[in-house]
Amino acid sequence: GNSVTQMEGPVTLSEEAFLTINCTYTATGYPSLFWYVQYPGEGLQLLLKATKADDKGSNKGFEATYRKETTSFHLEKGSVQVSDSAVYFCALSPNAGNMLTFGGGTRLMVKP
């Protein structure tokens, strides 16, 4: 079946540090890949997505590239801010409109 594995947190960084959160997946065919973010006290929000190999999703300074050869979709940001503190979830769907399979989430804490 489909599965998503992401690095365990918490990840603690100082403001302006470089961020990488690793995500790898197992799926048949060509899934769509997503990063969702959950800020404290708020619901899940789509951060970015990529629907085919080599696509790069980007939003709010975050980027992730769909790497089929390594079955990965690592999340990166060049300079994190305190406001980026949240839980980040990597997810896939076998087709863009079908159910999502989520990783376990990675908590990011950014200190001033």
Added chain:
Amino acid sequence: GAGVSQTPSNKVTEKGKYVELRCDPISGHTALYWYRQSLGQGPEFLIYFQGTGAADDSGLPNDRFFAVRPEGSVSTLKIQRTERGDSAVYLCASSSGQGGETDTQYFGPGTRLTVL
């Protein structure tokens, strides 16, 4: 426009009781999903509706869980004979249902269910 709404935001019940959780999707969205998120974990799929019918209910953990969407809009997740292990945040999401790259799922704020 309004996003996905869920009621109640919090529900505390006793073991063995029956509960109903409601989801109002984004207007015009034909696809509706229910997920369950236990503490410290990622959401897990429960059931997916396309219109009024359950297109995929493979994630429902057992026959105590049931969901309906009689008019293709509002959905209700029903849990019978609740158990302490049912305690979690229940999330609802909706999407346009048209498939393709633009068919993004938008999540509601969730209902936190606590079974004492």
